[in-house]
Amino acid sequence: MGGEAGTDPPDCFHCGLPIPKGLTLFADVLGEARPMCCIGCCAVAEMLEAQGLSEWYRRRKGATGFRGPFLPDLDDQFAYLESPALEEEFIEHDSGGSVHASLLVEGLSCAACVWIIERHLLAREGIRSVRTSLASRRVQVEWDPERIHLRDIVLRLAEIGFAARPAQPGESDELERKEDRAALIRMGVAGLGAMNVMTYSVALYAGAFDEMSExxxxxxxxxxxxxxxxxxxxxxxxxxxxxxREIRLAAPGMDVPVAIAIGGAYAVSLYATIRGTGEVYFDSVCMFTFFLSVGRYLEMRIRHRSSSLTRSMIDATPAFARRVRDDEGERVVPAHALGVGDRFRVRPGESLPADGIVLEGRSAVEEALVTGEPWPRPVTVGAAVIAGGINVESPLLVEATRVGERTTLASILALIERAQSERPKVARTADRVAVAFVSGVLGVAVFNWIAWQFIAPERAMWTTLAVLVATCPCALSLATPTALAAATHALARAGLVITSGRVLEGLASADRILFDKTGTLTRGQPTLTRIVPVRGHEEAEVLALARTLERDSEHPYAHALRVAGEDGVHSGSAEVGDQEEVASVTGFGVEGSIAGTRYRIGRPEWAASSSGEPPPEGETADAMDGSAAVFRVWILLADEKGPLAWFGLEDPVRKDARAALEALRERGFRLEMLTGDPSPSALAIADRLGFDVAEGGVTPEGKVERVRLLQARGERVAVVGDGVNDGPLMRAGDVSIAMGSGCDLSRLGADAVLLRNELALIPRAVEWSLRMKRILAQNFGWAIAYNLLVLPLAVSGQLAPWVAALGMSTSSLVVVLNSLRLNRLREAG
Amino acid sequence: MTILLVLIPLGIVLLGVAIVAFVWAVRNGQFEDLEGEGERILFDDEPSLPSDGERQASPAEGE
Structure with a gap:
């Protein structure tokens, strides 16, 4: 035991979660012994290997992030699936005597998962077809109800480590799918049409030089x-x-000149075709439509991506509830049948279908989704619990206080969705440009028409049309969406998922970047590395006391102590007796009595207020050596007589933190670290990492205040956090980036998520944001310059249709190709 | 030049066929997962070892 923390321990080969210290569990996969974090993962890996499906490990793109299930528990856990009420709700009958249902599968992350799910399900007798949608994490299964049951299917998925539950087809999902398909078809029709019309037009243009028969x-x-x-x-x-719509609202945008150009050109060409005089612009019409549809399609895709992230949260609330009524006892009903005042039971491992108040039972609830605290919170009778929380320990009876759309989770999601639906500022800037542009174009067109009335009335209509076609803001409206889409795509491939356009425009103009410490700069999983007992106590003895005191605490340190006691190294440190009147004092520690003696564990100055004894070896400041920086914290266990033991907890700094910070500083950002950790070692290390400002012991509210203060001073602040308590901070910052391992809700509040927790991507995103700004400026410059250039030609009546078509498509292509340069993941100079 | 009178309408018919095929493909969900389908072909399609001991050789017998 003790000693220094080694290099990063390997993570579980199956789920990718860290392996509890001291646990040695291996499974033979792909011809090698692989480390596993729990029996569940081990069982899954062994089963896949036995079935010859271990190929999956080679194909998949990332670990599941879900611990394997403990199979004996599962059978009972899924018994609810046999309730008739659920069947009615989720299972649909097909004509051929088979039934189908849609299952929501967690941990479905790549094509390899799709492969293994389909393989494994189809191998089961009675399952007729399986269709998996990676994007919506849903599996559509069709089966023979005579031979197997829904529960068997869910169990079968659990066998290979995927948690599944029946899902209702989401309404907005369906809407988005429809919208996406319609847009795709529109774009395809326009594209195919444009290609064909071009062949006729080329013939006409050639004929204009050569003699061509009438x-x-x-x-x-x-x-x-x-x-x-x-x-x-x-x-x-x-x-x-x-x-x-824009005309009716008297708010002309880009669509007005687009519609006028398309509609006008088409109408005039129609007239010309029927009458056999004048010019036709069919090629321009089709190409306008095609290019513009491409731009709109790209915009729509970005919007859908961010809303699907929100929707995955809604999936966190279960679709069923165990309602308890005096007359009918416990019955499984669809969650939406639950009303305010209804009582429902939640078994261990299940999540809560509604907000409520505990009526019976004592358990712990994990509410990481909303609060960000990864450890379960103990609840007893009278405690308020929220929908989406997971009941961890023992059954609870809860009275519903808020259901459906009213739950805390649902209302937060609604807020986020509203924020997401706002168009990014770059798009709004483009709109403002468009308004000025529209009024200019219409003014010129009207002026042109009047002027030609005096010069040559019969040509007035043609030149006016030429003006409208030439100035159609096709390239202009492609400028923003293509650049945004290309940059978003490039960064997403690198591991930074952008959910809002704010990131790319705001990052480059930020003055200061605020970092959270735990979980952001560090891995966020402190481990117990040293125990220094004093007054002749035994290690095992003091650890047992510490574990007992911290048993119900949700603090990461408490968790580290508990985990340390569970592994083999600290054997003999089982919890001793029952703690009584335990009280945790936020920010300080835990106090309680065991077998009549009062103990305190936590911050040294608080735990043993009488003794001013320093931590052992004065190690606070030199815990950092070279680049492998470690934040070390000492906490003290003491009784009424004085200190009993010191516990040294370490949380290593992420490997790429130093380089990333260096790169950001070079770009001229001011770097600031705010942490709730009050220990001097935190500040010492922040200093060595090169932070301009570092502050310890800051409360979550304090962080938000700090951001507000900086903003009031006129600075633009970017925030990087992992979301444990950082939710409000994320919303306060001008731009926010969350770690992928952080809590789900902070990820939602954030504008971007670092999927693989690589801090090095932040300077890269800055780089991209600068490049995108440059490219946007080029795009706008080019598009406007082109329009201004052809305007005199059009006004003077010199613009032949073929020149208009050529110029328009060239300028649009230049914009698209210019934007696509952002797609290349090359380090730009 | 009269051949144009045949070829151009033929072109329109082909365009119609292309559009119908495209619309069918979109409605059929073929553009929904561009990545997964591309990788699917890389996976071995041979049924691997029988996964359940009791699995018999009659997986697809309809009703």
Whole structure:
């Protein structure tokens, strides 16, 4: 025991979670003994190997993040699936005598998971078909109800380590899918149409130089009309609708000139085709529509991605509840059947379907989803619990106080969704540019028409149209979405998922970056590395006392102590007796009595207020050696007579922290660390990591205040945190980035999530944000310059349709290709 | 040049076919998961070892 923490211990080969200290458990996978973190993971890995499915480990892109199930428990846990009420709700009957249901699967993260799920399910007799959707984490299973039951299917998924439960097809999911498909079809039709019309147009343009027979010209024009009609009526419909809305609201945006150009060009070309005079612009019409649809499609994809992140939270509340009524006893009902005042039971391992107050039972509830605290919180009769929390220990009877859309979780999600639906500022800037542009264009067009009335009235209509076509803000409206999409995509591949456009525009202009310590700069999992007993006590004895005191505490330190006691190294340190009147004092520690003696464990100056004894060896400041920095904290166990033992807890700094901070400083950001940890070692290490400002012992509210203060001073503040208590901070910062391992809700509040916890991606994101700004400026500059350039030609009546078509597509292509440069993951100079 | 009178309408018909095929593909969900399907082909499609001891050779017998 004791000694220094070694290099990073290996994580569980199956689930990727850290292996409890001292545990040695291995499973033979792919011809090698792999470390496992628990019996569940071990069982899953061995079963996959036995079935010849261990190939999965090689194909998958990341670990599941879910501990394997402990199989004997499962059978009982899934018994609820046999309730008839649930069956009615979730199982649909098909015509052929089979039934199907949709299951929500957690831990489904890559194509390899899809593969193994489908393999494993189809191997079971009675299952007819399996369809997995990676994006929505849902598996659609069709089976023969005579031979197997829904419960068997869920059990079967549990065997290979995936937690599944029946899911209702989400309404917004369905809506988004429809929207996505419709947009894709519109884009496809416009694209195919544009390609075909172009062939006719090229013939016409060639014919304009060569002599071409009247009949052939007529044929080409009619063909163009036939092809472009569905493009205008079907593919371009959203633009007309949006333009109409903008006109009605008297808030003209980009859609008005787009609709005028498409509609005007089409109408004039139609007239020209029927009358056999003038010019046709069918090619321009189709290409406008195609390019614009591409831009809109990209915008929509970004929006959908962020809302699907929110929706995965909604999935956290269960779809069923065990309602308890005096007349009918306990019955499994769909969660939405639960009303305020209903009582429901929650078994260990299940999550709560509604907010409520505990009526019966004593247990612990894990509410990481909302509070960010990863350790369960003890609850007893009268305690308030929230929907989405997981009951960990023993059954609870709860009276519902808020259900459905009213629960804490649902209302927070609603807030976030609203924030997400706001368009990013870059898009709004583009809109402002558009408004100025629209008024300019319309002004020029009207002026042009009036002027030509005096010069040559018969050409007024044609030149006006040429003006409208030439100035259609096609390239302008592609500028933002393509750049945003390309940058987002490039960073997502690197491991930074961006949920809001704010990140890319705000990161580069931030003045100061605030870091949280625990979980962000460090791994956030302190481990017990030293025990220094005083007054001749035994290690095992003091650890047993400490564990007993900390048994119900949710603090990470308490967890480290408990874990240390569970492994083999500190054997003989089982909990001693019962603690009585335990009280935890926030920010200081825990106090309680065991077998009549009062103990305190926590901050040294608090635990033994009488003794001013320093921690052993004065190790606070030199815990850092080279780059393997370690935050060490000493906590003290004391009784009424004085100190009993020191416990040294270590939380190593992430390996890439130093380099990342260095890179950010070079870019001119001021770096600041705020931590709730009051120990001097935290500040000493912050100093060595090169922070400009570091402050310890800051409460979550204090952090938010700090951000507000800086903002009031006119600074723009970016925030990086892991979300344990950082939720409000995330919302306060101008830009926020959350660690992927942080709590779910902070990830939602954040504008971006570091999937693999690589801090090195932050300087990279800054780089991208700068590049995107440059490229956006180029795009806008180019698009506007092009429009201004052709305007005189159009006004003077010199703009032939082929010049307009060529110029328009070239300028749009330049914008798209320029944006695509962001997609390349090269370190830019 | 009269051949154009045949070829161009034929082109329109082909365009119609292409659009119908595209719409079918989108409605069929073929554009929903662009990554997974691409990788699926890399996986061994041979049924691996029988996973359940009791599994018999009659998985697809309909009703």
């Amino acid at each position: 009949a052939a010209v007529g044929l080409m024009r009619w063909m163009g009309l036939i092809v472009s009609t569905p493009v205008v009526l079907f593919s371009a419909r959203p633009f007309f609708r949006a333009a109409w």
